[in-house]
Amino acid sequence: MTAYAIAHIRPTTMNEDILRYIERIQPTMDPFGGRFLVHGQDVEVLEGPFPGTVVMIGFPDIESARAWYASDVYRAILPLRTDHIEGEVVLVQGVPADYDASKTAAALRAEAGL
Incomplete structure (x- = not known):
């Protein structure tokens, strides 16, 4: 099932380290799809x-x-971002193609006794 790395990046001033990070990130992701x-x-x-x-x-x-974020190749460039940009980063698993929120609501309703 598809998973996502999501970052909320705060406004910052562009600099060489950030540009190097952007230039170098794609090859760190490629081996992990x-x-x-x-x-x-x-x-x-x-x-x-x-x-x-x-x-x-x-x-x-x-x-x-998880493997991408923990990889040596990504960890090597990570400070180029974290030293200059504030924000949050999360990993989250997606839902299946046939996901139905009403079924989730029904399960939560039953679990809560409502």
């Missing part, structure tokens, strides 16, 4: 404060996403 789904796009904020932008990378599965 990672590809950018969202990168460098403006966000349309509909609710709440949301300074910055979003980066989303898709992986074939959660194990691949």
Whole structure:
């Protein structure tokens, strides 16, 4: 099942380290089947404060996403980003193609006795 690395990146001033990180990230993702789904796009904020932008990378599965983030090749470039950009990064597993939120609601309702 597809998994995602999602980053909420706060506004920052561009510098050489950040540019080197962007230039070098793709080869770190390739062995793990990672590809950018969202990168460098403006966000349309509909609710709440949301300074910055979003980066989303898709992986074939959660194990691949974890292996990429923990890999020596990615860890070698990570400080180029973390030393200059504030934000949060999460890994999350996607849902199957036939996912139905109403079934999840029914299960949660039953579990809560509602």
